[in-house]
Amino acid sequence: MRQNDLEDLRSQVTGLNSKILDLINDRTAVVQEIGKVKEKQGVNRYDPVREREMLDLLKSENKGPLPNGVLEQIFKGIFMSALEIQEDEQRNALLV
């Protein structure tokens, strides 16, 4: 019985992992679009004010159980990754 509970809970986690991944990919694609628009405008891609606003909004929306400190840690990682991917693309574009 218990083992079945565990299996069921684990498959819930596996399904949630996939959904989170899909959304992070969607987000990355949109951030890439933003990067292109900003590039044409000659604007710097990294915008710490906008990042802080996004974090504050997320913390205000957060219903838990994730504590806000951990939320901030995870999303800073997501934000930074999107930026790193853009920088790699820019570097590759320069090498072509």
Added chain:
Amino acid sequence: MRQNDLEDLRSQVTGLNSKILDLINDRTAVVQEIGKVKEKQGVNRYDPVREREMLDLLKSENKGPLPNGVLEQIFKGIFMSALEIQEDEQRNALLV
């Protein structure tokens, strides 16, 4: 025109942030349930084999644009956080 594009893309990011947060909260709640089941069974919560399996599955499912290296980085953060939250709860339970 360009500015409107940027606003539209940014609101897409804001919406995706919220959806990602909701799913991470759902995931955290399920992981807490798993922790309770494991606690009753006297099993260690941290399971590096299962973590590796989850990462491998995610990488095989990944359609991009997120590179697998960044995927691993982000999800290791999510996995670690869930574990940290459980440990905090356990510590708090011991203090009661």
